[in-house]
Amino acid sequence: MMDPSETDNFRNQWRKALENASEPPPPSVWEGIEARLDRDEKDIIPLWWRRPRLWYAAASVIALLLVAGGVWVNQFDSVKELSGTSSGVATTHKTSPQLDNKLGSEQTSDAHPGVKPENANEEAIAAVSEQPKMLPEKHLVVKGRSTKEVSQKHQQNGEIHLDTKNSLAETKQDIGLEDKNILRETSDALPSVKPENAKEGAIAAVSEQPKMLPEKRLVVRGISRKEVSQKHQQNGEIHPDTKSSLAEAKQDLGLENKNILREKEQPGREMALFEQSKSLTQMGNVQAMAPVASNENSALAVHALTPVSYSELDVFMPKRYIFFKPETLKEEPLPEIKKRSEYYAGVGVMPASFNPNVQIKDAPVAFASMQNNSRHKALTGTNKPGNSFALQTQGGMRLSKHWSLEMGVSYLKGNAKYEGGGQVLDAVSARPSNVLENALIGLADKHAIPNSPSYGGSVGMHDMYASSIYLDVNRNVNNNYQYLQLPVQAGFTLNPDKKLSYSVLGGMMANFFLSNELEAASGNMIKTTPGDDVYRSMNWAATTGLRFNYKLSAKWKANLTGSYQKAISSGFKANQSLESHPFLYGVSWGVRYSF
Amino acid sequence: MTFNEHDLVNGCKQRNRLAQKQLYDVFGGKLFAICMRYTRNRSDAEDVLQDAFIKIYENIGTFRNDSPLEYWLRSVVVNTALNHLRQQKYLKDLDDIEVYENGIADREVTLGDFQMQQLTGFIQELPPGCQVIFNLYAIEGYQHNEIAQKLGISEGTSKSQYARARGILQQKLNREKRFDDGSVRNRQF
Numbered sequence: 001m002m003d004p005s006e007t008d009n010f011r012n013q014w015r016k017a018l019e020n021a022s023e024p025p026p027p028s029v030w031e032g033i034e035a036r037l038d039r040d041e042k043d044i045i046p047l048w049w050r051r052p053r054l055w056y057a058a059a060s061v062i063a064l065l066l067v068a069g070g071v072w073v074n075q076f077d078s079v080k081e082l083s084g085t086s087s088g089v090a091t092t093h094k095t096s097p098q099l100d101n102k103l104g105s106e107q108t109s110d111a112h113p114g115v116k117p118e119n120a121n122e123e124a125i126a127a128v129s130e131q132p133k134m135l136p137e138k139h140l141v142v143k144g145r146s147t148k149e150v151s152q153k154h155q156q157n158g159e160i161h162l163d164t165k166n167s168l169a170e171t172k173q174d175i176g177l178e179d180k181n182i183l184r185e186t187s188d189a190l191p192s193v194k195p196e197n198a199k200e201g202a203i204a205a206v207s208e209q210p211k212m213l214p215e216k217r218l219v220v221r222g223i224s225r226k227e228v229s230q231k232h233q234q235n236g237e238i239h240p241d242t243k244s245s246l247a248e249a250k251q252d253l254g255l256e257n258k259n260i261l262r263e264k265e266q267p268g269r270e271m272a273l274f275e276q277s278k279s280l281t282q283m284g285n286v287q288a289m290a291p292v293a294s295n296e297n298s299a300l301a302v303h304a305l306t307p308v309s310y311s312e313l314d315v316f317m318p319k320r321y322i323f324f325k326p327e328t329l330k331e332e333p334l335p336e337i338k339k340r341s342e343y344y345a346g347v348g349v350m351p352a353s354f355n356p357n358v359q360i361k362d363a364p365v366a367f368a369s370m371q372n373n374s375r376h377k378a379l380t381g382t383n384k385p386g387n388s389f390a391l392q393t394q395g396g397m398r399l400s401k402h403w404s405l406e407m408g409v410s411y412l413k414g415n416a417k418y419e420g421g422g423q424v425l426d427a428v429s430a431r432p433s434n435v436l437e438n439a440l441i442g443l444a445d446k447h448a449i450p451n452s453p454s455y456g457g458s459v460g461m462h463d464m465y466a467s468s469i470y471l472d473v474n475r476n477v478n479n480n481y482q483y484l485q486l487p488v489q490a491g492f493t494l495n496p497d498k499k500l501s502y503s504v505l506g507g508m509m510a511n512f513f514l515s516n517e518l519e520a521a522s523g524n525m526i527k528t529t530p531g532d533d534v535y536r537s538m539n540w541a542a543t544t545g546l547r548f549n550y551k552l553s554a555k556w557k558a559n560l561t562g563s564y565q566k567a568i569s570s571g572f573k574a575n576q577s578l579e580s581h582p583f584l585y586g587v588s589w590g591v592r593y594s595f
Numbered sequence: 596m597t598f599n600e601h602d603l604v605n606g607c608k609q610r611n612r613l614a615q616k617q618l619y620d621v622f623g624g625k626l627f628a629i630c631m632r633y634t635r636n637r638s639d640a641e642d643v644l645q646d647a648f649i650k651i652y653e654n655i656g657t658f659r660n661d662s663p664l665e666y667w668l669r670s671v672v673v674n675t676a677l678n679h680l681r682q683q684k685y686l687k688d689l690d691d692i693e694v695y696e697n698g699i700a701d702r703e704v705t706l707g708d709f710q711m712q713q714l715t716g717f718i719q720e721l722p723p724g725c726q727v728i729f730n731l732y733a734i735e736g737y738q739h740n741e742i743a744q745k746l747g748i749s750e751g752t753s754k755s756q757y758a759r760a761r762g763i764l765q766q767k768l769n770r771e772k773r774f775d776d777g778s779v780r781n782r783q784f
Contacts, residue, residue: 010761011733017706017714018734022624023631025644030619032645037615037652497638 342398344406348590350563354388354414355583356479360435362577381435386415386478390485392588402493404503410485412511414582415478418518423475433524434475439578440518440526440534475520481582482514487543503547509565511582512538534572541567541582555595561588600664607655615652622665623648626672631715632730633676635723639683647675673735677745680727709771717767725760732757 360381390413396406420434489507513535518526530537545563552558563586571580603621606614626647630640651671658667706714718726731737731745732753739757743750 013706014714014733015736017709018628018632018711020625021628021711021715023628023711023715024624025627025641029627029641029645029648030616030623032641033619033648033652034612036645036649037612040649040653497636 342594344394344396344398344557344592344594346392346394346396346559346590346592348392348394348559348561348588350390350392350410350561350586350588352388352390352412352414352563352584352586353385354412354416354481355383355385356414356416356418356481356571357383357581357583358418358436358479359579360439360577361579382419383479384417384419386417388412388414388416388584388586390586390588392590394590394592396491398496401496404491404493405489406491407486407488410487412481412483412485412584414481414483414584416481417476417478419474419476432475432520434477436578437475437477437518437520437524437526440528478517478519480517480519482516484512484514486510486512489543489545491547493549499551501549501551503549505543505545505547505561505563507543509541509543510538511541511567513571535580536569536571536573539567539569539571541565545588549592552591555593557592557594559588559590559592561590562586563588601660604655604658604660604664607652610652618651619648622668625665626668628711628715629669629672630676632718632734633673633680633727635719639679643672643676643679646679647672650675669735673731677727680723706768709768713771717764720767721760721763724756725763728753728756729760729764 358381390410392408392410394406394408396404398404418434418436420436423432423434424438487507487509489505491503491505493501493503495501513530515530516528516535518528528534543563543565545561547559547561550558564584565586566583567581569581571582572578603614603618607618623644627640627644630643630647631637634640634643651668654671658664718729721729727746728742731742732739737745739750739753742748742753746753
C-alpha cells in the first residue's frame with residue numbers, strides 16, 4: 001500500500017514545478033486570435049445599440065432638453081408680459097400725468113442724476129414689507145388729510161408758504177408723532193427752515209417712531225413725488241432742492257440706528273417735518289397715488305423675480321460618451337495572415353506487375369479459315385504480367401492540413417507475356433506466329449511497320465495466308481512496353497503531423513507510349529513505336545493508392561505507396577483489330593523532402 | 596507588469612482590443628504552459644490556446660469578481676483542452692487498468708533539477724488518458740471523484756490511470772538519473 005504522504009509529496013512536487021510554469025506562445029497565436037476576433041466582430045451588433053444604460057442617458061438628455069425648452073418659453077412669455085405692463089404704465093402716464101408717480105421720480109432723477117429711481121423702488125418695497133399691518137390705518141389718516149390740503153394748495157397757486165404751526169400740528173396728529181418736544185423745537189425753528197431740508201426733517205421725524213416708519217415713508221415719499229409733479233404742472237418748474245431732499249431721505253431710510261436718526265433731530269430738520277406735512281397738504285390726489293404705487297410695486301416685483309438670462313449662467317453638463325464606439329474599429333485592418341505553403345519533392349522506385357491486357361477483336365485472316373475447334377483454341381490467348389518497374393519523381397504542394405496535390409514524371413517499363421493457343425507456320429518462310437503476332441503482322445502489312453525486321457516491310461500476305469499451316473502448339477511471346485507517365489493525384493492525409501501518417505491518393509495519369517517490343521523465344525521481334533500509328537501516343541489511366549509516410553526528420557519523409565493503375569481507354573487505336581487496357585499493381589518506395 | 600485586473604476585465608467586456616491584448620500578454624504564457632501539458636505537441640497546444648482565448652473573450656461577461664481571474668482563465672483553458680482531446684478521441688477508451696509494480700526501487704527525485712520543458716515533455720509522452728488524469732489530479736488539484744464526473748469515467752479508472760501515469764513518470768525520472776544525491780532509497784512518491 002502506498003503511503004499517502006508520499007503520494008502527496010509526489011503531487012506537491014509536480015504541482016510546485018508546473019503550477020506556475022509559463023512558456024511564451026508564438027506570435028502566430030495572437031495573430032490568429034486577432035483575426036478571429038475581427039471576423040467575429042463583423043457580425044456583432046454595435047455594443048452601444050443594446051446597452052440600456054446608454055438608452056437611459058439618451059432619454060435623460062431628451063428630458064433635459066424638453067425642460068430647458070419649457071423654461072425658455074416661459075421666460076420668453078414673462079418678458080413679453082413685462083414689456084406689456086411697462087407700456088401700459090407709460091400709457092397711463094400719458095393719459096393721466098397727475099397719476100404718474102413713477103414719471104415724477106424719473107423727472108426728479110433727470111434733474112438730479114445722483115438719485116436713481118431704482119432706489120426709490122427698493123425703498124417702496126422695503127417699506128411695504130416691513131410693517132404691512134400698520135399700513136391701512138395710517139394711510140387712511142394721511143389720505144384724509146391730504147385731500148383737504150390738496151384743495152387748499154390748488155387755491156394757493158403753487159406757493160409753499162403756509163401756516164406752518166397749524167400744518168405742523170395737523171401733521172403731528174396725522175403721522176402719530178409723540179415727541180412733543182421735537183415738535184415744539186420745530187415750530188420754533190420754523191422760520192429758518194429751508195425747503196431743501198424738508199425731506200430730511202420729515203424722515204428724521206419718522207425715524208423716531210420706527211414702528212410707524214414704513215407707512216410714513218411710503219406716504220412721505222409719495223407726497224414728495226406728488227408734490228414735485230404738482231409743482232411741475234402748476235409752475236412748469238421743479239424745485240431743485242426737492243431732489244436732494246429725496247436723496248437724503250433715501251439715505252436716511254437705510255439707517256436703522258436710532259442714534260443716527262437722532263443726530264438728525266436738528267431744528268432745520270424739524271422744519272423739514274413741517275415742510276413735509278405741508279407737502280402732505282399739497283398732495284392733490286392721494287387716492288390716485290395708491291394704485292400707481294401698486295402698479296409700480298408689482299412691476300418692480302416682477303422685474304426683481306426675472307431670472308438672469310441663460311447666457312450668464314454656468315451650466316455644468318456632465319461629459320458622457322453616449323454613443324461609444326470601440327477603439328478597435330479605428331485600428332488599421334490587420335494584414336491577412338498568409339499561411340506558408342508547404343512544397344515537397346520526392347523520388348521513388350516502384351516494382352510492379354504490368355499486364356497489357358491485350359484482346360483480339362477480329363481474328364486475323366490466317367486464323368479465320370480454321371475449323372471451329374482449332375480456331376477457338378488458336379484465338380484464345382492469355383496475358384501474363386511480368387516483372388516491371390517504374391522510376392518516379394514527384395512534386396507536390398500541401399493545400400491544407402490534410403489535403404495535398406502532387407504531380408510527377410515516371411518512366412514505366414512494363415513486361416508481360418502473351419501465351420497464344422496455337423501458331424501458324426508460314427509455308428513460305430517457315431516462320432511461326434501466334435495470333436497476336438499474326439495480328440500485328442497484319443497491322444504491319446496495313447501500315448508497313450518499318451521496325452519489324454523479322455518480317456520486313458510488305459510481304460505477300462495473302463500468299464502467306466494462303467499457304468500457312470496451323471500448328472496446335474502453344475507459342476509464347478514477351479511484350480515489353482515503355483511508357484512515360486505524368487500522374488496528377490490528390491491526397492488526403494491522416495495524422496499529417498504525426499510520425500507516421502497515412503495518405504489516400506487518387507487521380508489521373510497520362511501514359512505516353514514510347515515503344516513496344518514483341519519478342520518471341522525464337523528471337524523474332526516486332527517493335528512498335530508511336531510513329532507506326534498502331535498504339536495511341538497517349539492514353540489515360542486512373543490511378544489510386546495508399547501511402548504510408550514515416551517522418552524521418554522535419555524535412556525528410558520516407559514513404560511506401562501501394563498503387564493501382566488501369567487504363568480507361570485502349571492502348572491501340574480505335575480502328576485496330578486489337579484492344580489493350582493495361583493495368584498495373586505496384587509498391588513504390590521513396591523519400592520526400594519538404595521545403 | 597502592473598495591471599488592474601478589474602479594469603482589464605471591464606475592458607475585455609467592452610471588447611476593447613487593447614485590453615484583450617493585455618490580458619493575452621499577462622496570462623498567455625501560463626495558459627500556454629497548461630495547453631502544452633494537456634496536448635501531445637506544440638501545434639495542438641497553440642490550437643487549444645487560440646480556442647481558449649476566443650472563449651475567454653466571448654464569455655468574459657460571465658466572470659464575476661468573486662474569484663481570482665487566473666483561476667477562471669485556467670478553468671476555461673482546461674475545459675477547452677478536454678474538448679480538444681475528446682474531438683481527437685484521446686479520451687475515448689479510458690478503462691480501468693491494472694497497474695503493475697515494476698519492482699524497481701525508486702529514488703527520491705527532485706524535480707527542481709529538471710527544466711520545465713523536460714517535465715512537460717514527460718507528461719506529453721504519457722498515454723492520453725494518463726496524461727489528462729495526471730494533469731487534473733496532480734497539477735490542477737482535482738479529486739478523483741471530480742475527475743470521474745468531469746470525464747464520465749469511474750473513480751477507479753481515474754485512480755488506476757493516475758497510478759499508471761505516476762509509474763511511467765517515475766521511470767522516466769529515474770532514467771534521467773538526475774538525483775539530488777547518489778543514494779538509493781526504497782521510497783516512492
